[in-house]
Amino acid sequence: MKLIYCPECQDIVKLTREDRTCLCGKSHGRYLNDFDALYGGEAVPLFIDNPSFLRALASRPFMGGGRAFVAGVAPQACSTFWDAEHR
8 A cells, every 4th residue: 555645734645546635735646557656746655565454454453552564654766656756
């Protein structure tokens, strides 16, 4: 799963095939196909590892500390996340 973070308004937006923007409008992005995404403006690309997330959902406890999953900030040079201004 790909998301963008806007450092200006601190909004996090899940990407879809439609262009989506953050609350302040300074960051935007969208999926190009099932794997590749384009982002622009002030956006910082984020990712959630899908299998890790699904395992955490499946083992979600009723109480306690919850379940962790793998997520991170995508590198500046990423084969599936393209900066629209530097493509």
